[in-house]
Amino acid sequence: xxxxxxxxxxxxxxxxxxxxxxxxxxxxxLELLTPRFDVERFGIKLVGTPRHADALVVTGGVxxxxxxxxxxxxxxxxxxxxxxxxxxxxxxxxxxxxxxxMIGPVDKVIKEVDPEAIVMYIPGCPPKPEAxxxxxxxxxxxx
Amino acid sequence: xxxxxxxPIGPYHPLQEEAEFFQLYVEGEKVVDMDVRISYxxxxxxxxxETMHFDQVTFLVERICGxxxxxxxxxxIQAVEDLAxxxxxxxxxxxxxxxxxxxxxxSHVLWAGLAGHFIGYNTVWMWAWRYREPVLxxxxxxxxxxxxxxxxxxxxxxxxxxxxxxxxxxxxxxELIPPMDMITKAVLDDPVIHARLKGVGVLTKxxxxxxxxxxxxxxxxGVPIDVRRDDPYAAYDRVEWKVITRNEGDVFAKAVVRLLxxxxxxxxxxxxxxxxxxxxxxxxxREIPPxxxxxxxxAPRGETFHYVRSDGGNRPVRHKVRSPSYVNVPxxxxxxxxxxxxxxxxxxxxxxxxYSCTERIAVxxxxxxxxxxxxxxxxxxxxxxxxxxxxxxGRQTNE
Numbered sequence: 001x002x003x004x005x006x007x008x009x010x011x012x013x014x015x016x017x018x019x020x021x022x023x024x025x026x027x028x029x030l031e032l033l034t035p036r037f038d039v040e041r042f043g044i045k046l047v048g049t050p051r052h053a054d055a056l057v058v059t060g061g062v063x064x065x066x067x068x069x070x071x072x073x074x075x076x077x078x079x080x081x082x083x084x085x086x087x088x089x090x091x092x093x094x095x096x097x098x099x100x101x102m103i104g105p106v107d108k109v110i111k112e113v114d115p116e117a118i119v120m121y122i123p124g125c126p127p128k129p130e131a132x133x134x135x136x137x138x139x140x141x142x143x
Numbered sequence: 144x145x146x147x148x149x150x151p152i153g154p155y156h157p158l159q160e161e162a163e164f165f166q167l168y169v170e171g172e173k174v175v176d177m178d179v180r181i182s183y184x185x186x187x188x189x190x191x192x193e194t195m196h197f198d199q200v201t202f203l204v205e206r207i208c209g210x211x212x213x214x215x216x217x218x219x220i221q222a223v224e225d226l227a228x229x230x231x232x233x234x235x236x237x238x239x240x241x242x243x244x245x246x247x248x249x250s251h252v253l254w255a256g257l258a259g260h261f262i263g264y265n266t267v268w269m270w271a272w273r274y275r276e277p278v279l280x281x282x283x284x285x286x287x288x289x290x291x292x293x294x295x296x297x298x299x300x301x302x303x304x305x306x307x308x309x310x311x312x313x314x315x316x317x318e319l320i321p322p323m324d325m326i327t328k329a330v331l332d333d334p335v336i337h338a339r340l341k342g343v344g345v346l347t348k349x350x351x352x353x354x355x356x357x358x359x360x361x362x363x364x365g366v367p368i369d370v371r372r373d374d375p376y377a378a379y380d381r382v383e384w385k386v387i388t389r390n391e392g393d394v395f396a397k398a399v400v401r402l403l404x405x406x407x408x409x410x411x412x413x414x415x416x417x418x419x420x421x422x423x424x425x426x427x428x429r430e431i432p433p434x435x436x437x438x439x440x441x442a443p444r445g446e447t448f449h450y451v452r453s454d455g456g457n458r459p460v461r462h463k464v465r466s467p468s469y470v471n472v473p474x475x476x477x478x479x480x481x482x483x484x485x486x487x488x489x490x491x492x493x494x495x496x497x498y499s500c501t502e503r504i505a506v507x508x509x510x511x512x513x514x515x516x517x518x519x520x521x522x523x524x525x526x527x528x529x530x531x532x533x534x535x536x537g538r539q540t541n542e
Contacts, residue, residue: 018155019183020183020184022206022208022209022212023161023208027209027290028289028290030272034268034269036273060184061186065162065183066184073155095191096186096206098191098194099186100187100190101185101186102187126209126289126291
């Protein structure tokens with residue numbers, strides 16, 4: 001294990017990107033910061049810029065407008081970084097599969113920039129906060 | 144002329160959950176003009192819904208917006224029921240009312256928390272979201288999911304709430320009153336919040352009418368409109384409640400309207416849980432005849448409006464959605480211009496904008512961000528060029 005990955009696993013700071021989600025995953029994500037789940041006690045923190053982030057949390061199947069922005073945000077994130085695709089839409093475009101404005105899913109868009117990118121999937125519509133915590137824990141253990 | 148600066152906010156900005164892009168034109172600290180550019184969230188839902196059959200569309204419209212995920216399906220279902228002429232059983236109407244009001248409570252508390260976060264009062268955020276949890280738990284108990292309830296269906300409801308759960312609903316609602324009281328008092332009595340929100344982002348009654356705003360945004364500007372009272376659906380005409388209005392139109396009034404509406408919602412739920420009749424929860428729907436219909440519902444943010452046209456097949460031929468934020472967002476031009484930059488974020492947040500509902504697509508020249516020439520502009524350009532050439536020719540022949 002490289003020391004960079006070791007450092008990443010310690011307390012991942014995340015940047016949240018909404019690429020065309022319906023808000024559900026987003027409010028469940030914010031829920032994680034509030035007293036009931038409070039993931040800050042594990043050192044997981046939402047940050048305001050991708051340049052400070054160890055992980056990107058992407059919600060929503062990627063729309064045409066959002067795709068170039070997502071790629072740009074990915075380029076700005078220091079490597080190595082982990083991309084969490086949260087929710088069915090981010091994993092597979094979900095119910096919006098037939099939409100003409102959807103380019104996604106997230107892994108396809110990210111891998112156009114970096115074929116080596118680490119993408120983790122947390123499915124569910126929306127995944128429960130417990131499921132998100134479990135997904136992050138499993139993902140970090142697998143690194 | 145003073146120097147004009149453009150401040151871009153977004154599309155990905157730490158303050159916003161969703162991607163949207165505002166351009167503020169400022170002179171010094173004062174906002175003189177603003178522009179909004181959307182469609183980062185446009186998913187083409189109206190198009191997708193024309194490829195699905197009537198029952199499936201319910202689940203699609205549920206995912207228009209995660210916070211209005213009971214209001215959008217209900218508006219759509221009411222349109223289809225109107226089309227098919229279905230008589231919905233009484234018990235289903237009460238069930239719909241309970242789910243919709245629980246949704247309103249969780250949405251308003253969520254807003255109160257986020258508003259606290261926007262003005263730098265993270266304590267309010269943490270408190271509000273903590274006391275929102277019991278509501279989500281209750282929703283999970285009665286519908287199976289914390290946020291996407293998938294309860295209403297064409298002709299009734301998919302799941303019943305057993306009568307044994309009704310006392311539990313009453314108990315949760317009773318337990319919700321003291322914390323909500325505390326939050327309301329904390330907001331209404333706090334001198335800092337007064338100083339920060341009073342007189343900020345005023346939307347006058349004239350402007351509210353001019354921009355046709357709906358929901359709490361309109362009610363805080365002294366326009367007493369509420370679909371629940373004006374065109375009762377579900378069981379709203381069978382219970383006692385009142386429409387909350389304020390005349391000031393500032394952000395504080397919007398906060399007060401939302402916080403007081405929570406108590407009205409609690410009252411409605413308690414009364415529904417008490418009065419709910421026994422009986423079937425769904426009516427049989429055989430086929431949807433050709434025709435067109437509309438359904439509207441008072442979502443937490445205002446009136447949401449669905450139009451459905453059918454040709455007698457099993458899919459809608461046309462489905463049109465007009466969500467509350469779509470009419471509330473343009474009112475930013477009335478409430479933000481003239482403010483200082485620091486007040487803009489709370490003013491923007493005060494209508495509780497929901498961009499996933501609002502997204503439409505518009506074509507602009509992406510390189511320059513300029514508007515595309517209209518036909519008349521092109522004709523004028525062409526005429527000007529001819530004139531210029533003629534002048535040049537004339538000069539040459541004269542020489």
